[in-house]
Amino acid sequence: MTSTDISTLLSPVSLGSVHLRNRVFVPGHTTNFGHANSPTGRLAAYHGERARGGVGLIVTEGIRVHPTSAGRHISLGSFDDASVPAYEAVARAVQTHGTKLFAQLLHTGRQANGDATRTAAWSPGTTPWAAGTHIPHAMGRTDIATVVRAFGAAARRMRQAGFDGVEIHLGHGHLIEQFLSPFTNTRTDAYGGSPDGRLRFAREVLTEVFAQAPGLPTGIRVSADEFLPGGLTPPDMVGIVDVLRREFPLLYVHVSHAAYHGSYSLGTQMADMSFRHAQFRHHAALFKREIPALPVLAVCRLDSLPEAAALVAADEADLVGLARPHIADPYLVRRAEEGRPHDVRSCLACNQGCVGRLEANLPIACVVNPEVGAEREWAALRAAPPAPVRRVLVVGGGPAGMEAALAAHRAGHEVTLAEARPALGGRISVAATVPGRERLGLMVTDLARELAGRAVDVRLGERVTADDLLPGGRLDGFDDVVVATGARPGRRELPGGPPVFDILETVSALRDPHSPLRGTVLVRDDQGTWAAASVAEALAREGVRVHMVSPTASFASKITTYSKLALTSRMGELGIRSHLMRDVAAADGDTVVLRDTLCGHTEELTGVTAVVDVGLPVADDTLYRELDARTDAPRVHVVGDANAPRTALEAGYEGRLAGTFLTDAVTGAGLLADTH
Structure with a gap:
């Protein structure tokens, strides 16, 4: 697309009383730039740089409304009025550059960090979000009332801090969606048992928000599809949003997808490069078509402004969100406005520096933008006298x-x-x-x-x-x-056994129509990275029977869970076999002997035609x-x-x-x- 194709995307638009300079927004995404659950100067500088880059609207990452939702100390929360000055600083940093700022308010519910706070997570029921995670506390009426008041109080504080509006998070499998969804809400009291009962908590939250922060522009974020058996579907969510917009003066609906659940669903939430461009755009289009009176904000693995403009041109969305592309290049919009779209640093959708570091409870970074999170420091360096x-x-x-x-x-x-x-x-x-x-x-x-x-x-x-x-x-x-x-790739020969290929030889063979990597291939993975996983998947798609062997107890241990859940779903469909806590002990002909790294027990794989060794590289x-x-x-x-x-x-x-x-x-x- 040419720059003229994005003219509508870059034109001013109004959401009620909120006037925006363009239709591009940065959706809420966790940065871990907080301290003691409050925003820092680092967070203000981060958002300020994206505002300077020309975006019309920024929505903060989820601000937790109650200590039972508190993450680790680097997440954001607003539990009392002492938090207001820190949020004021963020608002000033953004609004100074002509960008509007909304606060996303949420309670994470059953996936709250119990190990960080030593308190139980709260949820409609007692089912954990994934195998091996904490069992939540099933909320009673007093608990529910406490959280409802906390949402209202947090909205009031954001108005005091000078925010232009708030976004109430009803999606991504967080607490409000846990009440909305029949997958997670099996209650039989007034807060469950029927669609109307499951909707009660959301109604009470919105009622309290509008009561404590009257006149504050308020939107909602939803997951159009939970991708869970018995979970909420797009028609379900359209019906829920239609009810809520008739009862409350909602500014917009921000349409996302997925639930925080240890399955493929979570793998779609921050869809990586294995997904198609704009793979979920039909969700926003559905809301735009079914509820035309309510402005629609869309997100769906969009990588560039032309891709975002396509949704607006097709009347599938009113605003389009680009989170990871703005991490990669905060000046995304300005470069386009100045006729320099080819100067943009492209987001790789690799989930490595952003999502991957979040999972390790670290501040986000970016493969293509080494300055993320240190915007002030790099700006000061550039202002210093030259060496x-x-x-x-x-x-x-x-x-x-x-x-x-x-x-x-x-x-x-x-x-x-x-x-x-x-x-x-x-x-x-x-x-x-x-x-x-x-x-x-x-x-x-x-x-x-x-x-x-x-x-x-x-x-x-x-x-x-x-x-x-x-x-x-x-x-x-x-x-x-x-x-x-x-570095040079690692490689361990197997005398008397199948031929061994290092990772570079393997990638070269993938492009060879007469590749020797056919039949049954064993992939030795000592790294747990995409190096082994990607070639294993590529081989399997060529009809190769693939066995992955790793000495670690966790499969693909260095790939973020958000990507791994989608990866393992694909691998399962392809029939890839995994052998964890196993190492290669010996080989003879087409037989490879695997040794259990825990007890030393051995087992044999027969019919192996080749081995791909993804061993430790050498500097x-x-x-x-x-x-x-x-x-x-x-x-x-x-x-x-x-x-x-x-x-x-x-x-x-x-x-x-x-x-x-x-x-x-x-x-x-x-x-x-x-x-x-």
């Missing part, structure tokens, strides 16, 4: 090397980037050739485009040795060398070691997998850090870690 110009050589053209070269150039240095291969990208370019992982290639495309637009001397097909950089060598004269040479750090050992070499820095094999998230961050802080990257890391 003395240095001649910098970056060796390696993967994500770490490209980020290092760009950062050093921005810092005012003379930069050369040497890549031994004929193209930039490193191993992420290889990963992007695996079916279903193609979107990873956007990172390479974006970084290469930025390099081409700057005065960086990029040399492809040039291998660099330590001798080249020593006095008198052909590359003598550089002040700094950034080593970003990546390719020879150049770094040789230069570091010399006193007459340029100053050397090592980043990415050459430093220690990890992921593109760490590679990009370390590259930008090294290029920015050539004089002292350790000090730079300390500075940017201090982001409270």
